[in-house]
Amino acid sequence: MSEPEGSGGILTRKTTTVMLEDAGCAAGSAQTVEKVLRDVPGVLRAYANPATEAAYVEYDAERCKEADLVRALESLGLRVVLSPGR
Numbered sequence: 001m002s003e004p005e006g007s008g009g010i011l012t013r014k015t016t017t018v019m020l021e022d023a024g025c026a027a028g029s030a031q032t033v034e035k036v037l038r039d040v041p042g043v044l045r046a047y048a049n050p051a052t053e054a055a056y057v058e059y060d061a062e063r064c065k066e067a068d069l070v071r072a073l074e075s076l077g078l079r080v081v082l083s084p085g086r
Contacts, residue, residue, distance in 0.1 A: 021079040
């Protein structure tokens with residue numbers, strides 16, 4: 001697996017859990033949530049679980065900040081609460 005472009009070979013991996021409040025609408029579908037998160041530069045993996053109304057995100061902290069994730073999800077009309085991953 002190659003390193004992300006512009007990372008200089010150093011990857012600072014972080015994970016976070018994003019709780020999606022009121023995600024019952026079409027904008028909150030798992031596929032839509034995953035796509036919008038994966039489109040954020042620096043996101044390495046994103047998985048949305050509609051049953052728990054949560055998305056799990058792994059990202060390069062040098063290229064992406066939690067605020068970027070929040071903005072992307074808010075663009076879908078979702079309200080989000082972040083919880084640091086373990």
